[in-house]
Amino acid sequence: xxxxxxxxxxxxxxxxxxxxxxxxxxxxxxxxxxxxxxxxxxxxxxxxxxxxxxxxxxxxxxxxxxxxxxxxxxxxxxxxxxxxxxxxxxxxxxxxxxxxxxxxxxxxxxxxxxxxxxxxxxxxxxxxxxxxxxxxxxxxxxxxxxxxxxxxxxxxxxxxxxxxxxxxxxxxxxxxxxxxxxxxxxxxxxxxxxxxxxxxxxxxxxxxxxxxxxxxxxxxxxxxxxxxxxxxxxxxxxxxxxxxxxxxxxxxxxxxxxxxxxxxxxxxxxxxxxxxxxxxxxxxxxxxxxxxxxxxxxxxxxxxxxxxxxxxxxxxxxxxxxxxxxxxxxxxxxxxxxxxxxxxxxxxxxxxxxxxxxxxxxxxxxxxxxxxxxxxxxxxxxxxxxxxxxxxxxxxxxxxxxxxxxxxxxxxxxxxxxxxxxxxxxxxxxxxxxxxxxxxxxxxxxxxxxxxxxxxxxxxxxxxxxxxxxxxxxxxxxxxxxxxxxxxxxxxxxxxxxxxxxxxxxxxxxxxxxxxxxxxxxxx
Numbered sequence: 001x002x003x004x005x006x007x008x009x010x011x012x013x014x015x016x017x018x019x020x021x022x023x024x025x026x027x028x029x030x031x032x033x034x035x036x037x038x039x040x041x042x043x044x045x046x047x048x049x050x051x052x053x054x055x056x057x058x059x060x061x062x063x064x065x066x067x068x069x070x071x072x073x074x075x076x077x078x079x080x081x082x083x084x085x086x087x088x089x090x091x092x093x094x095x096x097x098x099x100x101x102x103x104x105x106x107x108x109x110x111x112x113x114x115x116x117x118x119x120x121x122x123x124x125x126x127x128x129x130x131x132x133x134x135x136x137x138x139x140x141x142x143x144x145x146x147x148x149x150x151x152x153x154x155x156x157x158x159x160x161x162x163x164x165x166x167x168x169x170x171x172x173x174x175x176x177x178x179x180x181x182x183x184x185x186x187x188x189x190x191x192x193x194x195x196x197x198x199x200x201x202x203x204x205x206x207x208x209x210x211x212x213x214x215x216x217x218x219x220x221x222x223x224x225x226x227x228x229x230x231x232x233x234x235x236x237x238x239x240x241x242x243x244x245x246x247x248x249x250x251x252x253x254x255x256x257x258x259x260x261x262x263x264x265x266x267x268x269x270x271x272x273x274x275x276x277x278x279x280x281x282x283x284x285x286x287x288x289x290x291x292x293x294x295x296x297x298x299x300x301x302x303x304x305x306x307x308x309x310x311x312x313x314x315x316x317x318x319x320x321x322x323x324x325x326x327x328x329x330x331x332x333x334x335x336x337x338x339x340x341x342x343x344x345x346x347x348x349x350x351x352x353x354x355x356x357x358x359x360x361x362x363x364x365x366x367x368x369x370x371x372x373x374x375x376x377x378x379x380x381x382x383x384x385x386x387x388x389x390x391x392x393x394x395x396x397x398x399x400x401x402x403x404x405x406x407x408x409x410x411x412x413x414x415x416x417x418x419x420x421x422x423x424x425x426x427x428x429x430x431x432x433x434x435x436x437x438x439x440x441x442x443x444x445x446x447x448x449x450x451x452x453x454x455x456x457x458x459x460x461x462x463x464x465x466x467x468x469x470x471x472x473x474x475x476x477x478x479x480x481x482x483x484x485x486x487x488x489x490x491x492x493x494x495x496x497x498x499x500x501x502x503x504x505x506x507x508x509x510x511x512x513x514x515x516x517x518x519x520x521x522x523x524x
Contacts, residue, residue, distance in 0.1 A: 001175050002123055003047055004116075005032045007040040007054035007066065008082070013105075017053060021113055026120045037061025041069055048074065050123045051116070056083040067097050076126075078119050082107060130173055145212070148172065149224040152234065155274055156182070156226060156281040165274050174274070179237040180221070182268040182280040183248065184230055184288060185211075187261045202504055204231065205497060207255050207263075210461065213433025214254060214445055220247045226281075234277065237270060250445055253324075257449040258434055258461035314342055315356060323363060336360065336403060340396045350392045357399040358387055364403050416441065417455045421463070428468055429489050434460050468492070469505045476510055477517040483510045 004023070006014050014033045023031055032047060034040035038060050043049070052070060056063035063081060070077050081094050084105040094102050101115050154164045169176050187204065208223060208231060215221045215233060220243075222234040233251070235244050248265070255263045266288040268280030318339045325331040339360065343353050361383055379402070386398045420437060437460065438448035452460040468490040475486045484495045492498035502510050 001030070001177075002026075002028050002051070002120055002127075003030045003032065003049040004028055004051045004053070004120075005034060005040060005043055005047070005049040007034045007037070007052065007058070007063070009035050009055065009058045011035070013055070013082075017112070020109055021116055026117055027124060028120060037063070037066040037069075040066055041073075044070060044073060044077075049077065051078045051080070051119055053080045053082060053116070056081060064093055064097070067094070067099065071097060078123060080115060080119065127173060148222070152222060152224040152232075152277075153227060155277040156232075158278050161275060168274060174222075176274045177272060178274070179270060179272045180234050180277075180280070181237070181244070181270045182277065182284050183233050183235055184266040184284045185233065185251070186230070186264040186266070186288075187255070202500055203259055203261060206461065206465075207231070207259055207261060210254050210258055210434060211251055213431075214250060214435035215247065217433070217435065232281070253446045254434065254449060257446065257453060258459045260459075311342070311348055315339070318342070319360065319363060322360060323367060332364070332403065333400065336400060343392075350395070353392050354387050354390075354395050357395045358384060361399050361402050364406055417452060420452065420460075424464055424467055428464075428471055428491050430491060431493075432464060432491065434464075464491075465501065465505075469502060472498075472502060472510070473506070473513070476514045486510065 006017050008014050008017075014035075018031055018033065023029075030047070032043050032049060034043055036058055040052070040054070041061075044052070054063045054066055058066075063083070067079055067081075070079065079097075079099045080101045080103065081099050082103050082105055100119060103112065103115070148168075151164050151167055154160055165176050168174050185207075187200075187207065208225075211223045211231075211233065215235075216223050219236075220238075221236050224232055224234075226232055235247060237244050252263050252265070255261050266284045268282070268284035268287075271277070271280045318335055321335050322332060325335060339356070343356065348356075362380060365380060383398065383402050387395055390398065420441065423437065423440065424432060434449055435445045438445045441448065443451070449460055452458075452463070456463065458466075472486055472490045475481055475489060476483075479486075481489070483499065487493075487495045487498035490498070492501070499510055502508075502513070506513055508516065
């Protein structure tokens with residue numbers, strides 16, 4: 001969020017600048033005014049404006065004195081000077097203090113708007129680069145992630161709130177007035193266990209890294225753990241109310257597809273501003289304590305009376321399950337076959353069956369187009385034509401064939417996966433993630449994850465881990481590189497995490513593996 005401060009002792013000048021510039025279209029949400037240098041400094045210290053537009057000749061404090069104080073306070077603030085005094089000394093002094101523009105009154109309106117637009121664009125570009133770099137740093141380094149998690153825990157436990165909010169705003173460039181909710185994520189193997197097995201610990205780390213690679217890297221939210229080592233996400237609401245639900249659904253599906261783990265969740269209330277993070281967190285904890293035997297993502301259905309009412313409820317369940325399994329051909333077809341059996345059992349009319357078949361096929365078609373980006377022109381028209389004036393059995397057969405054509409693996413899929421495998425091999429030392437690879441190849445994360453599993457029979461995350469371990473085996477046996485260097489070469493920024501993963505993979509620590517390999521070669 002960009003903030004602008006207008007400083008001039010003439011009120012008509014301040015109002016003129018404020019009214020003539022289309023701030024909203026430039027992405028500026030807050031414009032402050034000050035009639036003097038002293039008043040301006042109070043606003044600057046409180047609001048940290050990105051752009052200051054100031055006069056030079058003012059009472060109490062001149063514009064040049066104000067600029068000098070701004071440079072001491074926040075050196076990278078952009079400054080535009082407006083003045084009615086055409087004196088070389090003023091211009092020279094402004095140049096020395098690295099003022100971005102020096103304009104003489106009366107200022108041409110179009111020229112002023114263009115200059116302000118250019119400065120705001122520059123500020124936006126700098127902020128975007130800083131945010132991207134910050135996210136890259138977080139993904140690349142566990143130290144940065146650990147630091148962020150420490151401050152997020154301070155927020156939810158209400159410790160050093162003022163200092164914490166300032167640090168998060170300055171260091172990570174988060175909007176402190178964002179709307180968000182806290183969500184506790186609960187892997188199924190955690191339920192009822194007081195201690196984690198080593199394999200569960202590794203799975204937790206993997207899930208966490210997957211979520212960071214999708215959620216944090218795209219600025220959809222913040223992933224961290226509370227003091228009880230429970231996985232939390234601070235999920236930003238965004239401009240569209242459906243966005244957060246979509247991101248949560250993607251996370252749940254990603255954990256299921258890539259780790260084989262079902263995540264339950266406990267949601268807190270939506271709050272505005274990081275200072276209210278503890279409220280949303282406490283709501284989530286309260287929900288968890290009250291519903292330990294219920295999962296937040298299970299829905300209870302109340303069936304109405306009457307045969308058709310009962311079937312409508314059952315049919316709604318089929319539609320939901322079908323949408324959740326668009327990437328799994330076998331399950332999707334099994335769900336459709338169960339629908340066919342239910343339609344016969346409830347003795348539903350042929351006309352209503354026809355309507356349901358078209359709706360289910362349309363739902364599959366919609367998910368296919370949205371997730372794959374591909375379009376099959378006029379296929380729905382052909383389907384509708386085929387369903388009209390046909391028997392119930394023919395309806396079932398036509399719809400099943402339509403779904404198979406959309407869902408089944410084809411040669412193009414194999415070609416895509418080949419490119420993906422080559423990309424993974426070439427980038428093992430980088431911070432590659434399932435979400436990052438999906439973005440690189442222009443797929444949605446869930447669609448790509450299911451596609452890779454369908455073609456290879458192996459989860460993409462497992463393939464990446466296996467490829468890294470294979471390369472690590474070679475480096476440990478064929479070079480004298482230190483374990484920490486090997487870890488970096490195969491994409492692990494945390495040596496301990498690498499060692500645990502390697503031991504799980506081969507049953508030996510990296511050091512033990514190297515010694516055994518060297519001894520084998522020696523005796524051979």
